[in-house]
Amino acid sequence: MDLCHVPATREKGWYLALMAPNVKGPNYAWLDPSRLYCHPQGLQDCLADLLQPFQGDAIDMVAGIDAMGFILGAAAAATLRKGFLAIRKAGHLCVQTEAQPYSDYSGRQKLMELRTDAISPGLRILLVDQWVETGGTMRAA
Numbered sequence: 001m002d003l004c005h006v007p008a009t010r011e012k013g014w015y016l017a018l019m020a021p022n023v024k025g026p027n028y029a030w031l032d033p034s035r036l037y038c039h040p041q042g043l044q045d046c047l048a049d050l051l052q053p054f055q056g057d058a059i060d061m062v063a064g065i066d067a068m069g070f071i072l073g074a075a076a077a078a079t080l081r082k083g084f085l086a087i088r089k090a091g092h093l094c095v096q097t098e099a100q101p102y103s104d105y106s107g108r109q110k111l112m113e114l115r116t117d118a119i120s121p122g123l124r125i126l127l128v129d130q131w132v133e134t135g136g137t138m139r140a141a
Contacts, residue, residue: 005114006041011047033130037071047072047079060124063087065141066112068130076128087124087141089116102140105133110141 007014012049019038022028036042063085064073070086077084089101090111097113104110119125127141 001018001022003035003039010041010045014044015039015085018042033068043075045081047075051076055125057126058124059126061085061118062126062128062137063141065127065129066092067138072130073128074128080126085114085118089110089113100140103134105136106115111135114141 003018005054015036018039019031019033020035022032022091036046050134058119059082061078061083061099062073062077062080062091064070064087066086073086074084090113093113095116096116098116098119099113101109101111129141
């Protein structure tokens with residue numbers, strides 16, 4: 001699909017056709033959404049659909065999981081006019097952090113961190129990631 005083309009009738013999920021299939025083999029995700037992120041209307045419609053279930057929810061901040069969750073998370077935060085919190089792989093933040101171990105989709109043990117000065121008890125955070133495979137990173141975040 002052309003990155004400038006917008007269908008005359010935009011049915012729900014039309015933008016999914018923008019995602020390119022994996023051509024590099026089993027060590028990569030089965031779809032690549034980066035082409036969807038390049039399409040202005042596709043990204044806007046995708047965000048509208050993703051955020052629809054949360055309409056009316058009290059959200060104080062949006063957090064995205066390193067690294068591809070940063071794209072959708074930051075876009076969701078901007079759309080909702082909320083702040084964005086980056087949940088990073090260990091060792092990437094130069095401030096006081098809180099760390100959490102987790103197992104990724106391949107079973108490897110890893111560590112993620114977030115800055116401690118941006119969160120407090122009772123804060124309502126919408127957590128965003130690009131893919132949720134086993135749920136390990138989401139549980140840790």
